[in-house]
Amino acid sequence: MELKLENNLTHQTVPVEGVATVVEDSIQEAPKASHQNPVLRHELSGMALQAVRQKAGILEKATKQRVTRYMLTEKIKSLPHHCLLDIKMETGTGKTYVYTRTMFELHKRCGFNKFIIAVPTLPIKAGTAAFLKEAEVKRHFSRVCGYGAEIELCLLEQQKKKQKKKGRQNMPSSVGHFFYGTHHTKDKIFVLLLNTQLLTNGKLLTREDYDQMLGAFHKPTDAIADTKPVLIIDEPHRVERGGKSYADLINEFRPQLVLRYGATFPELTVGKGKNKHAVKDYQELVYDLNAADSFNHGLIKGVAKEHLELPGGKKAEKKVKVLQVVKGDCANLKLTTADKTSKTFTVHTGDSLGVIDNDLDGVAVDAITKNSICLSNGQEKQTGEEFFPDQYGVSYQEGMIELALMRHFETERENFCRDGLPIKTLALFFIDSIESFRGPNGNNDGWLRKKFIELLSARIEKELARQNTKEYAAYLKATLDNIEASCAGYFAQDNNDSDENIANEVKTILHGKKELLSFTDNEGKPNVLRFLFSKWTLKEGWDNPNVFTICKLRSSGSETSKLQEVGRGLRLPVDSVGNRISDSSFMLNYIVDFTEKDFANKLVAEINGELEAQQKSPLSITAEDIIKVAKMRNIEVNQFFIELMTKGYVDFDKNVVPYKFDDMLVEYPEFKNMAGGLNISRINNRNSNRSEKIHIRKARFEELRELWAQLNRKYILYFDKEIDNKIATELPLIIKEKQVFSLQTVMSSRKILGFEDNIAVANEGSHIELTLSNRHYAYNEFLKRATRHTNIPIQILHKAICEAVNNGCKIDDDMFNDSSLTRLIWAVDDWKCKQLVGRVRYKQANYMMKETKLTNADGTVKDEVVQAYIGNKTEAGTPPLKYLYDNFAHDSGLELQNIKTEIDEVIVYGKIPSHSICIPTVASSNYSPDFMYVVKRADGTKELNIVIETKAYDKESYIAPDEETKISCADEFFKAMTANGYTVHFKKQINSNSVKNIINELVTTSDK
Known part of the structure; x- marks a missing residue:
């Protein structure tokens, strides 16, 4: 694939035109020698600056933020004179493209052909060099933009150390190539690219004992300065004007013009005493593409921040991290609370973890190995691993990885199956411990990498169980078949690693942008690499437009710019042939831990x-x-x-x-x-x-008050009498065939909707799937919990377990754990769904809820309802007047379509809050449909009450069996309600059937 560049994006052409206009109007004289640039006046054209600012939308009040010379520190005042222009562009909007095009424009208009690009780090340097060398980039500027010229890149590198020898040394060849480049060669622009450390740390450019001269100069910087260069500074917040790097650049190169391009500019402290204050260090700001405009205009991805909470919605307020261990002796553990305070504890073998937190009472350290601690509950915690005190069975990293994988595959599925060409979807994980990924011996066998592979495999199995397109299913299968190749890491220490596999990982991540964006490799085989790991090594200078998920398995070490943190994933994506996609609203999934829950x-x-x-x-x-x-x-x-x-x-x-x-x-x-x-x-x-509120339109509610009251009446579910005998007979076989009892930890293969006592149950709420812990129970406690979740009497459960043992099942005491209990609940649920559909009955109870999701205990309408009960997604705008709420909250595109559809016969309609109409079902769960409608007949004489269940599927056959079971139970429920004297029509809706068709059909049928 080739990355396609666009040449007509306004936010990129405006700053190019602005800089060129100011410079063109400020030229004093032509070049004095063939290796020099034209000469600029001492001050840039004020009239041109004002015109450019006005065109760029920067008004006069904004330009007053410019730091005038009398306010500057003495250090900045003492630097050689140079003109300065600042161009602010948010991360991900293409500033490298902009300053490259600016060089071409200045060459075309003014004859400038000597430019220095100074960057603060090696990754930025590598990224810039790769961009300037790219064949498509050269073709774009020469042919598409019509400049008819190309860049001669003079890449300045640190010279390799050689044995000392007498005499002079060779001057860097890139400096000579830059110096002798002549403006008589009309189609060449000479660009010297360096990282600032080459100037500040060493004498590569400032020594005078080289064995040749450049013109009349012994010293490289003197030769470079004589070209009267234009200096471009990338990431100005890393090269502050009051610092050594900036001073060295100005003192040594003596540029006549400095162009600073960045998303973040440093601050200067100016004034004295009471007048002392901080001000943004803009000198002459000619373009300001700020973050707000970049987000609002869709020039970059939006950000969907999410932090991990405990199962069941319980908020994580504290976590414990294993810092380091001494085999057989002690371990250091750190407790961190929600307010980011922390305390370190040293524990020895046999010590209780209750000294760290009361929630860990009863958990002791059984052993301390080379890299981990073994706990009395059977768990092992590796060095660097974190876990919750109040849910110590769930590893914090595991939970965050599972959350990130869930978001990744949601996005990947949409990107792969989109209209048009697919988009390769990448995820980036920042981790705390390199050893956890590379392993203690650097063999790529760290515990975190192994755990990630395990969780990824389980997630892909779940994705394969969905109704996917043939092509996407094949890609998932290829990933599963080559799972080790799906993830790779890059860390600073890798630069000195001799392992060939690791070297290939680093090469791909740092320099193989097109390879990462491709679905196939050079041999045409599926390229499944899309999960990248680093330790903040991939910062400014590294980017990939198709990063859609960033998961911070470590917290930030400092209060750095939040925009810098998310910057690795803000660029708009490209499709499988390199086209930039700008006509969709993309979001970056940004997963953090609970200590950064206020990130958004x-x-x-x-x-x-x-x-x-x-x-x-x-x-x-x-x-x-x-x-x-x-x-x-x-x-x-x-x-x-x-x-x-x-x-x-x-x-x-x-x-x-x-x-x-x-x-x-x-x-x-x-x-x-x-x-x-x-x-x-x-x-x-x-x-x-999940806790935001939306307003209830009270006048609309009065139109459906009676329907709402009837829907909130309680009904009892009961079965035919022979069912008890049937479950007692078949339960031993269920236990044996489903392999209920095991020491193996449950990795959910179905959607866990919630947790109760750490057992996966089907309560609507959390949508995060987590690996369950394996807490052990005494046998009587196990039976009590099983009875509570299955409604099977203890006597029947006990008898079935004994019979299963007599029939060959091996059940040890250790198998009475959380995982076995979860498997038992699921097995019973599956049996009920197959055996009891069509055999359920509903009977109205003599009980009504006093307070509901929409009404108070006294019957008055509430002002608002929690948004999560109505829908997790929102859309701007105002819903139709007949709709119950003032917000477009929804969970699917089909639901949003229903909300927007206005139907003449409808009096009022609304989403049914989840957890409100609790229809008991044969599974261990309640069920609540989606929409309620009050509709008039065609003659307007009688109202129809309609409840609709929406399923955003193209075919009914795509609806999962357990969902079909719930719908079947709901059908029986509403038949019972009708039999009790209140008629409610219950209908199922899929994508191919509009709500208008459903209602029109009911109205027509009821009138006959």
Whole structure:
């Protein structure tokens, strides 16, 4: 494949045109020698600067942030004079392309052909060099853009150490090639590319004892300076003007013009005493593509942040990490709490972990090996591994990996099966311990890598069980067949590793961008590599447009820019032949641990905090705004303002507390269209979505109050009498055939919807699948728990287990554990689904819920409902007036289509909150349908009550058997309700059948 470049993207052509206009209007004279650039005036053209800023949308107030010379430190003042232009472009928007095209434009318009590109790190240097050497890049600028020229790359590298010898040394050849490049060669642009360490750490360019001269110069930097170069600085926050690197670049190269390109600019402290303050170090800002505009205009991916919570929705408030161990002696463990405070403990063999946290009482250290500790509950924790005290059976890393894999395959499935060419989907994992991946001997056999392969294999098996396209199923199967090749790592220490396999991994990750983006290798075989591991080595300078998931298995070491952290995955993706895809709204899955659960709020605050004052500040609310929203909510203005302050959203000056900005717009969405800044739908906090609220339209509710009351009546499920005898007879065989009892830990092969006492049960809620721990139980406790989850009497369970043993089942005491209990529950559920469909009965109970999801105990309508009960996804806009809620919350495209569909006969309709209509089923779960409708007949005389279950499948045969079982039970439930005098029509909907067709058919049928 070839990466395709576009030449007409406005956000890239505007800064190129801007810089070229200013420079062209500031030329003083032609080059004095053939190896030199034209000479610029001492000051850049003020009129050109003003025109360029106006065209770029940077108003005068913003330009006042420029740091004028009298405010600068003495260190900066003392540097040789140079003109300076700043171009701010957010990560992922193509600044390397922009400054490369700027060089071509300055060559075409003004005759400049000597440029220095200074980068702060080797990875950035490697990435820039690869870009400039790329054949497609050369073709693009020469032919597509019509420049008819090409770049002669003079790559400056650290010379390999040689044995000392007497006499002079050879000058770097790249410097000579750069110096002697002449402007008489019209189609050549000479670019010297170096990392700043070559200038600051060593004498490669500053020594004077080389055995040849460049023109009249013994010293390389003097020769370079004589070309009157243009200096381009990439990542200016890493090359601050007050630091040594910047000073060396200016002092040694003496550029007449410096162009700084970056997403982040450093800050300078200016002023004295009370006037001392920090200011962004923009000197002459000519273009500002800020983060808010980049997100809002779809120039980069959005971000969907998510942190891992405990099974069952319990929030993780603390974790324990194994820091280091001394075999046979002791281990150091660190406890970290939600507020990021930590404490280290030293434990010895036989010690209880209760000294670390009360939730670990009863767990002791049985043994300490070379790389791990063995616990009395049968678990082994490796060095570097983390786990929850209150759910110590679930490894924190395992849970995060499983969450990341779930998000990855959700995205990959969509990208692979999209209309048009497929998109290769990559995931990037940042880890804490290199040894956990490479292994103690560097053999790529670390415990974390092994665990990842195990979890990945299990996840792919689940994905293969879905209804997939033939092509995607083949790709998944190829991954499973070559699972070891699906992941690779790059760490700084790998640069000195002689292992061939590791060297190939590093080469692919650092330099094989096209290989990573391809679905096949050079031999046409499936290329399954798409899971990458590093330890923050892949920072600025490394990027791949098809990274859709970043999982931080380690926390950030410092409060660095949040935009820098997510930058590795913000670029818009390319398809399988290299076309950039910009007509879709892509999201980056960003998985962090619970100590960074406020990441989304901080990211929003950082983005909005960078906005200039040319527009209304996104972090302030005017008095007019408060009056408008107060009227919308029918609240007295002063009372509403006090409410906002009480909740910590605003201060006395009506300024929003930055880290509360996202939360305020969630609770008061009316402000969304009033506040400037970031469209918060582009930074999505998946965890907070589960507790966000949406408003109930009370007038609409009154139209369906009677239907809602009837739906919330409680019904009892019962079976034919012979069922008890049948389960007692067949249970021993079920236990034997399903291999219920085992020491093997359960790796869920079905969707775990929730947990109760660490047992997987079918309660709707959490959508995260986790490996279960293997807690052991006394036999009587095991029976009690099994009875509670299966509704089978203890006597029948005990008799069945004894009979299974008599029939050859080997059951040891250790097998009475969480995994066996989960397998027993699933086996009984499967049996019930096969045997009891069509044999269930429902009887109305003499009980009604006082409080429901939509009403209070006194029957009044609630103001709002938790969004997660209605749908995990939202869309901007206002739903039709007949809809029950003021928000487009939904779980699928089919549900969203239903919400948007307006039907004349419908009086009112709405999503049924989950957990509300609890229809008991034959499985160990309750069931709640999706939509409720109140509809008039064609003659308008009688209302029809309709409940619809939506399944976003193309065929009914795609509906899973357990879902069909629940739907069958619901059908019997509504028949029972009709028999009790309240008629409700229950219908099943799939993609091929619109809700309008369903309702029209019912209306027509009922009128006959």
